[in-house]
Amino acid sequence: MVDDLNQLYRDSLVLFKNRPVYVEGFFDNNIVSYFDLTDQRSRVKQYEEGMFLPPTRRIGFVNIGQSVIYVYRNPVRKYKVGYSLENLKFSLPDVRFPFNRTAAKERVMSLRCPEIVDSMFGRYPSFPEAMSYLETFSGACAIDKQFALGASGVVFYRTREVGKFKRTAESVKDITFSEGNEHLIMLLENTYEKATPIVRV
C-alpha cells in the first residue's frame, strides 16, 4: 500500500483541499508528509483515500526572480497523479534572469515555490502593473498564464516571441504582434479565461 501510494504521489504536486501541495512521501501506517506551497510549511497527516486530487489548474508562466519560466505538462505514460519532473516541461524564454538563471530554474523545478501557486490560480499583474515593474526589472514579467513581457520590449506567447511593445505602452492594444500572430490579441483583450473570437482568419 505504502509503495503504491509513493508510486502515485511522492515527489509530485497535487491538490489537497484545493491547495497545491508537494507530496514528500508516505511512511508506515499510511502516514503522509507533504509541503503546502501556499504557507510554505510541511505537515504530516494520516492518509485517507481521495485526499489528494490531480491538479486541474494549469501552471503556465511563472513569475520568478524578476523573470519568467513557462511550465506545462506532457501527456506522457507515467504513473504520477500530479505534476512531477517526469511529466513537466520547463521553458526559459530568451530573457535576462537578474537573480541567476540556474537558481530561478531550480526554484521552479523544486515544485515547492509559492510563485507556482500564483500561476495555478491565475494571479498575475495587470498590463500597466507589469509595465511599472519593468521600469526596474531587467528580466521579464508575465501578465497571464500564456503571455509575458520582456524588459527589452518583446512579448512572449507560451514558448515563442510574438510581438513588441514600446515603453510608452499603456494597454495590450499597444502591442504590435508580428506577422502571423495578430490573432493572439483576442486572447489578451478578452483575457485568457474568457477568450472569444473577435476576428476572422
Place this chain on the structure above:
Amino acid sequence: MKKLHQLFGYERPKEGDFGIEIEVEGNNLVEVQSGGWTSVKDGSLRGESYEYVFSEPVIREKVKPQLEFLAKKLHKSELNFSFRTSVHVHMNMMDCTEDQVMNVIYLYLLLEEPFLTYCGKERKGNRFCLRLQDAEGLMDAVNMIFVYGFKGIQNINRDTMRYASINLEALVKYGSLEFRAMHGNLDVQYIDTWVEALYRIRKFAMEIKDPIDIYNLYAQMSPIDFMEKVLGDISKTFTYPRIVKDMQKSFSLSIDLPYIYRDKNDPKKKKKAIKDINFNDVVANIPPPVARLYDINGNEFRKGDIVQIKEKIEDAELNWEEEMDEFVDDGAEYVVVRTINEPDGVELDGLPWLFPPKSLVIRRRGEF
C-alpha cells in the same frame, strides 16, 4: 488528396468504424471470445480483471448490438469499475485525408470539455486521459500534424502523447484516433451515445472543408450553437452550466491551429510555422528516467536487445500466468522496445504485456 490508409501502404482502408476496449475489475468475470469480443489481460488492472476488446473494428450500426452482447455475457458477474478502469474508443481514420484528420482533431479539442464532463467529471485531470488544458504538451504533436500533415503523424514520439484524452499515437499504430475519456462502465446506452458523438464529429469533419472553416463557424455563433451544429440532436446530452466558459478556454488553447493550417499553405509563412513548433528553447526538460533492469543472468537490458522468455513468474499482481505458459521456452525471440520503472517491466515488440525482467534471458551476440 492522399488518405491515411495510403500512408500505411494499404490499397483500401480497413473496414469498420469503431473498436472499443472496456476494462473491468470484479468477481466471477467470464472470459468472452465470441460475439465480436476478445478478452485480454491488462497489467494496469488489479485482482480479477479483464479488458474486453472488439476482435476487429465494426461499422457504427453494429456497436450497440455488440455492447449488448457483452452486457448479457457479464450479467451474472460482479463488475467493479474502479478508477483504474476505463472505456477506450478507437475511431477508424484510414479513409480520411490529411485535412479531415485535422478537422476531427480540431473539432474534438473545441468540444473536449463537454465531452469530458459527459464521460465523468472525475476524469478531468485524470493521468490516463489528460485534457489539453491538463497537458498542453499535446499541442507539440498536434502542431506537428497541422504543419507537416501525415509526415507529422509519423514523427509523434511513442509514449509522450499516449495518455492524452485524444491519443494521437494510435494514428501511427492503427490508423485510428483513440478517445480515452470515458470512465469504466458497461452502460450500453451511455457508451453508445458517446460513440455516436464521435461518429458525428467525424461525419462533420468529412463535410467541412478545413480547420479555417471550423474556426470561422465557431466565430459566427455561440459555443452551444456550435456544438449543436456539430452534434445535432444529441448535443443537449453534453450541456452543463459552465460549458460556455469551458469551451472558450478550449478555443483559446487551440487558437493557433487554424492559423498554422493557413500558414503552412503559404511557402513564406510555412517557414515561420515550422519555427514556431521547434521548441529549441526548452532547456530544462527532464528526460524520463530509463529503468535499469537485468535479466535472469544479470545482464542489463538495452533497447533493441533480442530476448527469449525463459521463466514463468508467479506474481499475484499479474493475472497472466496462464498466458505466460504459452511463451515460456517456446524459442521465439522478441526485441526489447524499452524498460519501464513503474511497475518494473520490459516492453517487448509485438506483445501486449510488460514482462518482469527476471522472466527473460537476453540473447547477446555469440549466444545464438
